[in-house]
Amino acid sequence: MSVSGTQATQSTKEPANGPLGEARHVRFLFLTIGPIIAALITSGLILVAFGINPITYYIFVIQKGLFSSLGLEQTLTRMAPLLFLAAGLIVSFRAGIWNLGIDGQFLLGAVASAALAPVLLGVVPGWLMLLLGFVLAALVGAVWSILPALLRAYQGVNEIITTLMMTFLGVSLANVLVKLIFLDPNTTVPQTRTLPVADRLPRLFDTTISSGLIWALGAVLLVHLVMTRTAFGLKLRTVGANPLAAAHAGLSVPRLTTAVFALSAGFAGLAGASEILGVNGNVPADWNPAYGLMVIPLVFLARFHGVGSIVLVFFYSALLIGSESAARRVGVPQDFTLVLVATLLIFLGLAEWLDHRRRKGSG
Amino acid sequence: MDGLLTAAFLSSLLTGAIVAGIPILLAGLGEQMSEKAGVLNIGIEGMMIFGAYLGFLTAWSTESLWLGFLGGMVGGMVVAGLMALLCVRLGLNQIVIGIGLTLGAEGLTSLLHHFQFSRTYPRLPAADRLDLAILTDIPVIGPSLFARHPIVYLALISVIVLTWAYKRTNLGLTLRAAGEKPAALDVSGGNVVRIRTVAVLFTGAMAGLGGAYMANIAAGLFIPFMTGGAGFIGIVLAMLARGRPLWVLIGGLIFGAALSLTTALQVAGSNVPTDIIQMLPFAAVMLVLVIWGRKAKLPAALGLSYERGAR
Amino acid sequence: MHDRAISSQTSTFANGGEAVGLVNVTKRFPGVVAVDDVSLGIRSGEVHVLLGENGAGKSTIVGMLAGLQLPDEGHLTVGGRPVRLMSPVESLGAGINTVFQHVMLVPTLTVFENLVLGDAWWRRPLRAKIERRIIELQREFGLKVPLDAITGDLSLGEQQQIEIARALLRDSHVLVLDEATSMLTPQGADELGERMRRLAERGLAVVFITHKLSEAYRFGDRISVLKQGCFAGEIDRAILNEMSEKQAVDEMVRLMFGTSDTAAPMVRPSRDLGQVRLSVTKLATAGATEEMALSDVSFEVSSGEILGIAGIDGNGQKQMAEALAGQRPVIAGVVELEGRDITFASVGMHRTLGLRYLTDDRLMEGSVGLFSVSDNTVLKEIGFPPYWTYGFERPVIISAHARGLIDRFSVHTPSEATPIGHLSGGNIQKVLLGRELSGEARVVVFNKPTYGLDMQNIAASRSRIHKIAEDGMAVLLISTDLDELIELADRIAVMDRGRICSILKNDPTRPSEMRTDIGRLMVGEAPAEVVA
16 A cells, blocks of 8 residues: 555656646646635634634734744744654655554654653763764664565555554553653652653753754755765665556665664654653653654645645644644634644645546546 | 352453443444444544443433433534544545544544543442343343343344345445445445445444443543543454454453453452553454464455545 | 347348448547448358458457447448447347457456446346256357356456356347457467357357457458558458468458568578576466466576577466566576576666666566656656766757667657657567667576567567567567567467476478477377477
C-alpha cells in the first residue's frame, strides 16, 4: 500500500502551465491557497452554527498567535517538534511509506531524553548532555520502527496497521516507563525528573524561543535538500513512485525501506527530545500531545516540499497557540483546529481532483 | 494468583470482553465489507465517534435507546456518505480523506459536546438487559453471556448473516470482484461505484452502531474522543480476518477481553499496573502479524480508486 | 439473463441482416483523433475482421461497442436502430458481448463465479441451469469450462475459453473478440478460427479484431481495414476467394499503408558470429503462485548472434529474463558473462559488467511514469559519476546526456523534462532502448520489445536489433511474435513450462515450416525434425 494514490507529488518537474494555458502562479494559487480559504470559510460557517462570530474568532487567534510578542514566541517554540515531525514525514511519504507510528516514536524519544538528561547532568558538559539526549531519542525512535520496517520490507505487511499498533504500544510503554521506572520520587505529580530550566536547550537571544527551532528548521531543509538533490533521495523517491521499477533499476527495496523507517522514526524521536530538552523539561504521566496526526495534513498540503511545510507549520502553530488562548476567552475549544485541518484536507483533495479533471479534458 | 480463577474474575472478564468487544466487532465487520470491495476505510474512527455522539443525543432527547441506536447508525452513515462521495465517486486518496474525516468528526463532536453538554454532562439511565431465561442460570458464564442488551445478540447474529451473504449470494461475489479486479466487474455489467458505495455506507452504519453502543450502553454518556482507537483496531481485525466474519468476532472478543483485563484483575484483587495490561492486546496483534502477516492476502485493488477506461 | 438460449434470435437479427453498425462515428482523445468518421456494418452470420495496425483505432471502436466509451460524433446502431451505449450494462443488454485483449476475469473467483458475475447483487446464482447450458456449449463448441476451478490457476488460453463461454451464456447477437490470438499458439489460433466459424453459422455476428494479416485472410468473411482512425476499405469474401494468400496480404497492406510493400518477413543479411558472450548452464529458479519455476535451462549466445526465445506467454520467459538480469534468485546452475560467473551478482553488477535487460513492462517496471525523461535515462545509474558526484546530482550533465539519447534514438518528446508517462509507447521504448545500450553493453536481453507498437516503430525496432547484433552484440530475443523471431533470430529456442525443450536453427526462407515446428514445440509435441 503506497502513497502513490495521491496526485503528482512525485514528479521531478511539473509541467509549468495549467491546461488552459494560465500562468503557473495561478494554478499554484488555486491548488494551495484555494483550499485554505475554502477551509477557513467552511469552518467559519460551523462556528456560526454555534453562535460564534468567526471573524472575531479568527482575528483573536491571529492576534494571540502572531501579533503579540509572547504569542509569537510561543508559536515559534511550538514549531520545533512539529518541524522535526514534518521532516520525518517528508522522508516517509516521498518514499511511499505511511509511517503512522510517529506519535509513539515521538513519545518514546521524549521519555528517553527525559530519562537520560538528569542522569548526565553535572557529569558531562551541558552541550554534550543535550547532544546525547537527542541522539538517544533518535535511536529509540528508530528502534521503535524496526518491527514495522522489517515486516514491510521483507514480508510485505501493510505498514498502516503495524505502525498504528506500535503507536498504541508506544503510548502505553511510555506511561509504564514514566510511572514505574523513571518516576521522580521527589514530587507528588507522576512525572520524570525535571531538567532545570537553566540546563535545557538555550533560548534564542532574549526571547523565550527555544533554540530547538533552529535545529528543526535545519532538519526540514536538510531533508528537502537530500530528497531533491541527492542520489539517496532519488532512490527513495523511485521506491515511492514505483517499487517494481526500483527493483528493476537495481535498488535494494527492502534495505531502502528499512532505512526510510529508521530515518522517519528517528526524526520523530528528535521531535520528542526537542520538546523535553527545550521546553517541558520532563514527561508527565498520561501525556500525549498527538502532534503527529496533525502534521500529516500539513505535509500533504505542502506537497512534501520543505519550505512549503515550514510555512504551513508556522501558520498551524500560530493557530494552535491562538486557539489555546481563545479556548479560555472566546469559549471555543481548541479542538476546533481539528475541524479546520480536516476541512483543509478535504478541500485539498477536491482542488487536486478539479485540476486533474481539467487537465484530462483539454491538455 | 488463585484469585484469578474465581467466578467473579471470569464473569467480570467475560462481561468486559463483550462490552468492550462489541464496538470493535461492529467496526471490524463494517470495515471488512469495505475492504472486500476494495476501499480502505481509515475514516472508520470518525464514523464511530460521530455515531456515538448522534446516538447519545438521540437517546437522551427521545428517551429511547432503540432510537438512539438508529441515530448512531445515521451518524455513522453521514460520515460514510462523505467518504463514499469523495473517495468512491470522485476517486480521491482513501487514506488522506480517511484521516481527514476522522479528525473532522472528532473535532466536530468535541465542539458539539462542549456547546451542548459541557456544563451538564448528562447520563443515560442504565440499559435494560435481555435475559435469555434458563441460559442465565448457567454458573459463571450465564449472567455474562446471556443477560445482555439485545444489540449484543443482534451483533452476533449479523456475523452469521454476513458469513452466509458473502459465500452464497451475488452480493458477496460482486463485493469480491470489486475488490480484486473492478474492471472485470465493470465490463460484466456490474457497477463498481455502486457496490463500493453500498459497502462504505454499511461500514458507516455498523461503526455508528458500535459508537452508539459505547456511549449508550457501555458508558452511559458521551465524552469527546471516547472511541479511543476502537475504529483503528477494527481495521486491524478486518485486515487479519481474511474475509471471514467469524474471525472478526473471535478477534473482537479477544481484544475486548484484553482491554477489560484491568478491571477484571482489580476485581480479582490483583495489582498489575494498568498500563502494562493495556499493552497486551496490541502486543498480541503484533505477534500475530509477525507470524502470519505475510499471508494476509488483502484484495488486490484495495485502496485504489476505479476509473473506467483509465489509460 | 442466463435463461434464453442462443437459438432464440429475434427477427431483427435474421441471418444476413445488419447486427451492429457504426454511422459516421468520430472519437477524440486529448491530442489525437482515434476514430475519424468511420461507418461500417457487421452482419449476422458472418465473421467480420477489423484489421489495422496498433494505433489505427480498433481498440477505440471495441470500447464503444462494449459501452466503455461514447462517440463524440455519429452513433452506433443495433439491429438497424440507433443506440447510445452508455455503459457495459447497456452494451450487454443490446446483445453485444466483448472478449477483451486482456483477460477480464477475477483470478480469485471460481470459474462458475466469474460466469455469473455482473448479475444483480440481490439475486442468487442458479447453479443447475448454468451447468446444463455449459454442457451444451462444451459439446457444441469444444470449450473447456471447469466450473469449480479457481480461475487464476488456469492458463490464459483456458481463461479465454471461459470468457467466450460467458459471452455465449448471455443472449448474444454480437461477439467481439479483441486481439484474441495474442496469447495463443498457432494451433490455438486455428481452433479459435474454427470456433468463430461455427458461431457465425449459428447466426451470431462475430467481430474479430486483429493486426495479423494471415489471420484476417484465414478467418474472415469480410475484412474492414482501418488506417490511422479512418475506414480505409473493405475486402469481401467473394474477392478473397479469388486471391491467393499472398495477393490478399498485398491488398490488405495496400489498404493499411497505401503502399504495396508487403509485410512479409525480411530476409536479413547473415552475420558473422564471434566469441561466446553469455553462457547459461542448468539454470533453475523457484516457482510461486503466478510464476513458473525454471529448471535445467542451458544455452549460449555468441557475439553477433541473435538467439530467439519462443513460447506461449507465461512459460517462464519473464522469469528467465529476470534471473539473467539478477532480479530473480537462482537456486541452481551457472550464468557466465564472458567467462565471468555472475550467477549471484547484484542487478547493478550485472549491468556494469555489460548485461542489459529491456523489460516488456515499459511503464510499470521499465520506467517511472511521473519522472522526467532525463531521470529515466539514468535510473539504473543513480549515484554514479558523471551524473552524481559525492552523492549530489549534476542536473546539467544528466540533461545533456538525455538530450543526446533523444537525438540518437529519434524520441518524440516536448523536452527531456517531460514526464515519461506522457510519451507514446513507442517513444518510451526508444528511451529504454537508449538507456540499455548506453555505456559498455555486451549482452542485451529483450523481452517482447515490439509488443503494442505500431508498424513503423516495429520495423524500426527490428532493424535496430539487427544492427546492434551486426555490430557485435550478443542478443537474447524473447518474443511471442513468431514472425519477429523468424525474421531476426539465428537460432530459436522454445520454452515450455520453465524448460527449454529444443533449440532450432532458424531458416527465414521457409517461414511456414518454421511456424509449424515451433508451434508444435510450444505445445509440447516433438517437431518433425530437431536441429539443436
